[in-house]
Amino acid sequence: MKDSLNIKAALKGKKPRNFPMVSRVVYGPGSFDQLGEILQPLRTPGKETVVFLMDDVFEDGRLHGRVPALKEDLLILISASEEPKTQQVDALVAQIQSKCESTPVAIVGIGGGTLLDLAKAVAIMMTNTGSAADFQGWDLVREKALYHIGVPTLSGTGAEVSRTTVLLGPKRKLGINSDHTPFDQVVLDPDLAVGVPKDQWFYTGMDCYIHCVESLNGGYINAFSSSYGEIALALCKEVFLEDLSPAEAREKLMMASWHGGMSIAYSQVGIAHALSYGLSYVMGTPHGLGNCLVFTHLEEFYPEGVRIFEQMRKKQGIALPKNVTRSCSDSDFETMTEVAYSMEPLWENALGEDWKSKISRQQIREIFTKI
Known part of the structure; x- marks a missing residue:
């Protein structure tokens, strides 16, 4: 109830909030090809791993080959046929921790709202202890998330810019609403939506x-x-x-x-x-x-x-x-x-x-x- 009251007060203007927003965005047809350049400054000797979470609909397409993944990176293909779940976030975090020798420097989500929400949630849970379900609500996240980048391939959800990541949990469907949720960088390339049913x-x-x-x-x-x-x-x-x-x-x-x-x-x-x-x-x-x-x-x-x-x-x-x-x-x-x-x-x-x-x-x- 306290979380609900806090958000109502903020939204109704009783206590204005200094909400964070996406700090960097690149826009334009073909801008996806700048992703490697964007990631390069984040990579340092001994700490270079980037995790790409990508909609598996692109597995056999040209976009898969354009992902700027290096040999030390981890590319995980994920089906977006179902709504993102807290258990799925927990499983992805465990998978990343088991396969990466050091903490990744960035999480990149490539896909529609499901993949963008998963990327935001995984970035949060890489630095916060517990299950993703523990953080469903308002302003429950305490530690800053890993650097995370959103690359939407569908338009409409607003997940690329919002401060929430909506997940199906064991008891409810609710977002992780926090100042640490918004992406640090977004790549808006309208050409990525070519061929959407x-x-x-x-x-x-x-x-x-x-x-x-x-x-x-x-x-x-x-x-x-x-x-x-x-x-x-x-x-x-x-x-x-x-x-x-x-x-x-x-x-x-x-x-x-x-x-x-x-x-x-x-x-x-x-x-x-x-x-x-x-x-x-x-x-x-x-x-x-x-x-x-x-x-x-x-x-x-x-x-x-x-x-x-x-x-x-x-x-x-x-x-x-x-x-x-x-x-x-x-x-x-x-x-x-x-x-x-x-x-x-x-x-x-x-x-x-x-x-x-x-x-x-x-x-x-x-x-x-x-x-």
């Missing part, structure tokens, strides 16, 4: 759109957050409602993701994310898809946002899966509901301090049964 591109982009809608319509909104959120929202509308060239769409969505992630540094997401956390925890539903599945049922709370979402979905020819929760048991629905209901800051942002009088567990459960 259209449905995945849409779902991930909608993560950005939806959290902008939630932030801009929430009670925690302020001038800092709205300035970034409004830019991100406008860019999303361009990308998904206008007829842009593929290259222009990639660049604009990458910028939307960046600004969208910045927009929630001093604000918060809302109902769709709370429900999506519950859905992902039980069903393992990818975060972007989960947001889309729940958002279609939130017209009561975000009428204009849902209306435009449906326009975007139809324009892009996306058909959402149906009957996703049909096989869920009573226990499953109860767990989903409790995980969603426990996300107090998100509900308060959306509905106010008296949010518990405006929505019940039963109403939340009924939304899950419609998905």
Whole structure:
């Protein structure tokens, strides 16, 4: 409860926080090829190892061969088919410690939100004792993380710029929210998104759109957050409602993701994310898809946002899966509901301090049964 109160005070402006942000960023088509140059100053005699965590979708592609890994480095290919887990972070840390003779000089995450969140979490847990699950919450990390670099190959989650790394834990889905979480360096190369399947591109982009809608319509909104959120929202509308060239769409969505992630540094997401956390925890539903599945049922709370979402979905020819929760048991629905209901800051942002009088567990459960 103390952590929740701290973040609410900060977000609502009662006690302004000096939040850290990404200190260095390189942007532009082809900028991935600067990664070796960026890493070189970190390498010193006797301490040169870099750990690359990379989406295994690139295993047989050209990007794999462009990774600037030296013989002493460790390249770990990871499937992004499931949401990142605290147990997975712990296993990766153990693997790195067993294979590296000395502490790595950097952790590099290459992929979508799952790989970026894993890279941030691993960097934290390389210097902090315990399980990643112990640090789910706000401002629980005490030791500075290893130097970590994010290279997004998908756009929309904002993971490349946010101060959180969202993980499925043994009891809940919740981020490690801390001043030590943001990347030290980010490489924004829109060309890395070439070839992304259209449905995945849409779902991930909608993560950005939806959290902008939630932030801009929430009670925690302020001038800092709205300035970034409004830019991100406008860019999303361009990308998904206008007829842009593929290259222009990639660049604009990458910028939307960046600004969208910045927009929630001093604000918060809302109902769709709370429900999506519950859905992902039980069903393992990818975060972007989960947001889309729940958002279609939130017209009561975000009428204009849902209306435009449906326009975007139809324009892009996306058909959402149906009957996703049909096989869920009573226990499953109860767990989903409790995980969603426990996300107090998100509900308060959306509905106010008296949010518990405006929505019940039963109403939340009924939304899950419609998905």
